[in-house]
Amino acid sequence: MTNDFYRLYNGSAIQRCNIPSLDQDEFLQKVLDAVDSGWRVCSYFGVPAGRELELYALLAPKAGGQLGIASTKVSGGRLPSLTPFCPQLHLFEREIAEQYGVVFENHPWGKPVRFQKALRLVEESEASLPALPGVMDFYQVQGDEIHEVAVGPVHAGIIEPGHFRFQCYGEKVLHLEIALGYQHRGLEEMLIGGPHRVTLNQMETVAGDTTVGHTVAYAMVVEALAAVAVPARAHALRGVAMELERLANHTGDLGAISGDVGFLPTASFCGRIRGDFLNMTAELCGSRFSRGLIVPGGVGFDCTPLQADALRNRVAAARRDLSNATELMWHTPSALGRLEGTGRVSEQTALDLGLVGPAARACGVNRDVRRDHPFGIYSLTQIPVETLKTGDVFARAMVRWLEAEKSLDYLDEQLKQLPAGNVEVEVGTLACNHMAIALTEGWRGEVCHVALTDERGRFSRYKIVDPSFHNWSGLAMALRNEQISDFPLCNKSFNLSYCGFDL
Amino acid sequence: MIEAIVARIKQGHRTMRFPKEPVPLPERFRGYPVVKGSACPPDCRACVDACPTGAVTLEPALSVDMGKCLFCPSCSRACPHGAIEFSKDWRLAANRREDLVVTEGDERRLAQALEKKMLSLFGRSLKFRSVVAGSCNACDADTNVLSTIGWDLGRFGIQFVASPRHADGLWVTGPVTEHMREALLLTYEAIPAPKLVVANGACAINGGPFIGSPEAHDGVGDLLPVDLYIPGCPPHPVTILDGLLRLLDKVK
Numbered sequence: 001m002t003n004d005f006y007r008l009y010n011g012s013a014i015q016r017c018n019i020p021s022l023d024q025d026e027f028l029q030k031v032l033d034a035v036d037s038g039w040r041v042c043s044y045f046g047v048p049a050g051r052e053l054e055l056y057a058l059l060a061p062k063a064g065g066q067l068g069i070a071s072t073k074v075s076g077g078r079l080p081s082l083t084p085f086c087p088q089l090h091l092f093e094r095e096i097a098e099q100y101g102v103v104f105e106n107h108p109w110g111k112p113v114r115f116q117k118a119l120r121l122v123e124e125s126e127a128s129l130p131a132l133p134g135v136m137d138f139y140q141v142q143g144d145e146i147h148e149v150a151v152g153p154v155h156a157g158i159i160e161p162g163h164f165r166f167q168c169y170g171e172k173v174l175h176l177e178i179a180l181g182y183q184h185r186g187l188e189e190m191l192i193g194g195p196h197r198v199t200l201n202q203m204e205t206v207a208g209d210t211t212v213g214h215t216v217a218y219a220m221v222v223e224a225l226a227a228v229a230v231p232a233r234a235h236a237l238r239g240v241a242m243e244l245e246r247l248a249n250h251t252g253d254l255g256a257i258s259g260d261v262g263f264l265p266t267a268s269f270c271g272r273i274r275g276d277f278l279n280m281t282a283e284l285c286g287s288r289f290s291r292g293l294i295v296p297g298g299v300g301f302d303c304t305p306l307q308a309d310a311l312r313n314r315v316a317a318a319r320r321d322l323s324n325a326t327e328l329m330w331h332t333p334s335a336l337g338r339l340e341g342t343g344r345v346s347e348q349t350a351l352d353l354g355l356v357g358p359a360a361r362a363c364g365v366n367r368d369v370r371r372d373h374p375f376g377i378y379s380l381t382q383i384p385v386e387t388l389k390t391g392d393v394f395a396r397a398m399v400r401w402l403e404a405e406k407s408l409d410y411l412d413e414q415l416k417q418l419p420a421g422n423v424e425v426e427v428g429t430l431a432c433n434h435m436a437i438a439l440t441e442g443w444r445g446e447v448c449h450v451a452l453t454d455e456r457g458r459f460s461r462y463k464i465v466d467p468s469f470h471n472w473s474g475l476a477m478a479l480r481n482e483q484i485s486d487f488p489l490c491n492k493s494f495n496l497s498y499c500g501f502d503l
Numbered sequence: 504m505i506e507a508i509v510a511r512i513k514q515g516h517r518t519m520r521f522p523k524e525p526v527p528l529p530e531r532f533r534g535y536p537v538v539k540g541s542a543c544p545p546d547c548r549a550c551v552d553a554c555p556t557g558a559v560t561l562e563p564a565l566s567v568d569m570g571k572c573l574f575c576p577s578c579s580r581a582c583p584h585g586a587i588e589f590s591k592d593w594r595l596a597a598n599r600r601e602d603l604v605v606t607e608g609d610e611r612r613l614a615q616a617l618e619k620k621m622l623s624l625f626g627r628s629l630k631f632r633s634v635v636a637g638s639c640n641a642c643d644a645d646t647n648v649l650s651t652i653g654w655d656l657g658r659f660g661i662q663f664v665a666s667p668r669h670a671d672g673l674w675v676t677g678p679v680t681e682h683m684r685e686a687l688l689l690t691y692e693a694i695p696a697p698k699l700v701v702a703n704g705a706c707a708i709n710g711g712p713f714i715g716s717p718e719a720h721d722g723v724g725d726l727l728p729v730d731l732y733i734p735g736c737p738p739h740p741v742t743i744l745d746g747l748l749r750l751l752d753k754v755k
Contacts, residue, residue, distance in 0.1 A: 115682060116718070117717075117718070132685075133682040153683070153686050154634055154686050154690055156665030156666075157663070158633040158635070158643045158646055158647050158663055158674075160635045160638070160640055160643070161634075161635055161636075161683060161686065181682055182637075182680065182682045183637050183638075183677070183680060183682070183683070184637075184680055184681075184718055185637050185678065185680055185713045185716055185718055185719050186713075186716045186717050186718030186719065187713075189716075189717065189718070190716055196555075197553070197554070197555045198555035198556060198712050198714075200555070201555045201556070201575060201711075201736075202713070204639075204712070205639035205641070205706075205711070205712050205736075206639070207639060207640065208638070208639030208640040208641030208642070208643075208644065208737070209639075209640055209641065209644060211641070252644075265507050265510060265511065268651065268652045269510070269514050271648075271653075272514075272517055272651055272652055272653045275648055275651065275653055279529065282529040282531070282532065283529045283530070283531070284531075285531060286531030286532050286533050286576075287533070287574075288645065288737075288739065289644075289645075289737060291573070291574070291575060291736060292575045292576050300576065301531065321513075321514060324510050324513050324514065325510065325514065328507060328510045331506055332506075332507075497640065498640075499637070499638070499639050499640060
């Protein structure tokens, strides 16, 4: 039933003519069937083809390590929405509608995603000019004693902008609606015709805290299109960078979660230890945010044996500090009392919404790109995947700590035995009329990049899916029937990217 | 309780002594660019062609615009003559946009202290309201770092506050997306005069990697008067702190 999808591995490229182009109804049915049998939507996006629009669906089967892709042509600018049967598509469909003016009939939530100007409108489009960000009909709850709370776009603190609309009954949140788009920088539009000189720098800043996650995905796409093999030493160093990034962010989050329940010792210790991990990254490449480290063809900086040894010592010291700081929180019942049972997301909800990363693993959903679709160094050595069952703030915090432990082990192991050889190879021209895909496990979860090239080997479409794109809906669900005062805590336990979503 | 005390002893006292003592920076840190136009042979454009944002120019002489510079190593890597190299000097902030352009032989102009009256107002207590306007969040992460125990920004009387009404200045990161323009300007308006504006990071100064984006302005400079530019992508916390302390006449 799912044989109609072209099967390929993570980090590979195929000729565009090999992507099966199905009849519209058949395509929609196959996507639904695949999801029903446990496949997950990694990416679903439109590509202009002449005056029409092609839709591409990139799906991940439950097991086997392969991915499946298929496409269809949208006829008449309208097609039935799959969202009522497959909630994980709801944002993807809204995005395609916004970017191309396609109408998804019977979409239950047909609202703007990021209030962007259409990339290109299909011929029969009924779309009008984009609305101002946040200006739309919010879901409303009616009744006595129901009140509405609006927050943002500018929040207290140094945080990215977004608008949250709560429907409350007293302190209880009946519904939270999240409106984003304020950070929209026109990224996908700027990538068309690339790679340009500035493309790599833009990839580094898709989401500033996920520089490695996104640049490795971009590098994999370019390497697949140029058919070059990256040296083993570069793969190992990319793995080191990726785990350092995960550690820095997980540590920061553990501290922030602790701070939000008013447990300050762990908060202040972790704030500093996070800096230790950022400084280790800076030892590798001069930048605390891995700028300049990952380049197509390898890595921009080698690591001397002396540096590797020094890093191992710093990793060991950070492990002592981090264990000490977090154990303090795990041993404090008053802190745990605030985490346990707060902001629950059930496993079924996580599956329905297609959540990824620690947010999914905290609900018992066992998925991790490093194991399921291994890339680079992870093809050779694996990192155990940690899951919890409860889906609450506690689980999201604990999963981070368990993952941090595994990353620390991994760093120690990799730095001890870096493969010999060079760290960068020349990347030539990109294949024409090809498509390449890459998934990586950023610290927030699955990062998905898809590139399509034209007849000159330039990007005719480049689609990025940040893990936040899957997970923002999870935060909205976590707030249902919670106290509104728990919002900051729930928000912190997801810690999603606004710019990665807004692009 | 006893566990918390033991942990506190184990973690130790970690606030650094900057500015009395320098901050240890990594070997590969890229700070103030050292530009040697005299090393350039005629007709060589390797650095200009390698620069992703147009920060490097040859006319009238080889120069690096730190406002556009991402401190990526592209230019220094591309140059076979060593005409551009990045030093470990973290002091990058300046008051005027043109002071960010580095050319061989030019006098260096670091950020100057506020004028006397402003200094008497803000010298002991300076509060900022941050507006993130399209930043990738790296600038914001390294601004937040200043409030952790390692840096303890509060000891200089500087703080980030939640309301513009409580603020003395606006802290801008990001190229200013069209979608954030209005919110940014309204926040600025809500801050009581006299007020400062800080452009933190390459995006806020000149668009950064998103220079020329149809959805974003090339920084905050065209919309509001800027008092302090802090270059970098993102600026290192020590670069940010140094700029602030210069503004408040707390380092020479």
